[in-house]
Amino acid sequence: MVYELSDMSWLDAEERFKKTQLAIVPTGAVEQHGLHLGIGTDWVLAWEIARRVGEKTDALVLPIMPYGVSGHHSDFPGVMTLKAETFKEVVYEILACLNRYGVRRVVFINGHGGNLGALSEAAKKAREELGMLCSICMWWDVLANNPVLGQPAETHAGYAETSLMLATRSQAVKMEYAILSPTKQVNKDIQLVSSGMARFRDGMVRIVLKTADVSATGSMTEAHPNDVPGTRDYSSITKDLGENLMKQVVEFTSNFVKAFETFELPKINVSREQALKEIRK
Numbered sequence: 001m002v003y004e005l006s007d008m009s010w011l012d013a014e015e016r017f018k019k020t021q022l023a024i025v026p027t028g029a030v031e032q033h034g035l036h037l038g039i040g041t042d043w044v045l046a047w048e049i050a051r052r053v054g055e056k057t058d059a060l061v062l063p064i065m066p067y068g069v070s071g072h073h074s075d076f077p078g079v080m081t082l083k084a085e086t087f088k089e090v091v092y093e094i095l096a097c098l099n100r101y102g103v104r105r106v107v108f109i110n111g112h113g114g115n116l117g118a119l120s121e122a123a124k125k126a127r128e129e130l131g132m133l134c135s136i137c138m139w140w141d142v143l144a145n146n147p148v149l150g151q152p153a154e155t156h157a158g159y160a161e162t163s164l165m166l167a168t169r170s171q172a173v174k175m176e177y178a179i180l181s182p183t184k185q186v187n188k189d190i191q192l193v194s195s196g197m198a199r200f201r202d203g204m205v206r207i208v209l210k211t212a213d214v215s216a217t218g219s220m221t222e223a224h225p226n227d228v229p230g231t232r233d234y235s236s237i238t239k240d241l242g243e244n245l246m247k248q249v250v251e252f253t254s255n256f257v258k259a260f261e262t263f264e265l266p267k268i269n270v271s272r273e274q275a276l277k278e279i280r281k
Helices: 010-018 041-057 084-100 112-132 159-168 239-261 272-278
Strands: 022-027 104-109 133-137 188-190 197-200 202-208
Touching: 010 239, 022 084, 022 239, 041 104, 041 159, 041 239, 084 112, 104 112, 104 239, 112 133, 133 239, 159 239
Parallel strands: 022 104, 104 133
Antiparallel strands: 188 197, 197 202
């Protein structure tokens, strides 16, 4: 069963597109992940999930888009970033190509949260101009209700991401360097909690910062010094844990892909009469 576009000749692709209305587009990033994870973590995980979902569903899987919107990490060596507008336009042009071949639904398997805004904008444009439906699946959203050892799944270079990498590309993981570390603090009144949140008096405020503003390691597992667990280690994070999490993500995403392939929106009916009918219901 061939599901990767990269493994098809143009003759194969021509036949496949005749019976394909849905495609999977994996997207990631090339950016730092603290002291213990490889710079390719985001695209590696996105590609592994897409590959497994394609194998399970026989959905058409496009090549990975490894570069993403990572300007907030650019102080760290090795980071490769695109401007949000550049990323958006590249994504939209890929959608336009797929549309030309008859694809009407696209599932983005996105491994980097920084891509979300640009992906959404490209998807909106494709909806308006091409009539396509796009969805964005991110593995940490799937695991949002299941914190890993008490830590949110979305934590950058955290427990979930580290275990997934152990299960996917263990050579890119250096567990001896994996620690939880506190945020830098320079102001007694405004206490930095993360690269986007701060405490002020009894409330929280959002301050848009770069990772290096608050983190010496770049892992973004950072928290206010009072909130960092005493152990500061990853001793319970294993390959088996990562494989179990991967199975959950792949099962969920595969089921969604099958459902989304036949998903239909209600017909658009924008009129004064229709709006008034809704009021009277």
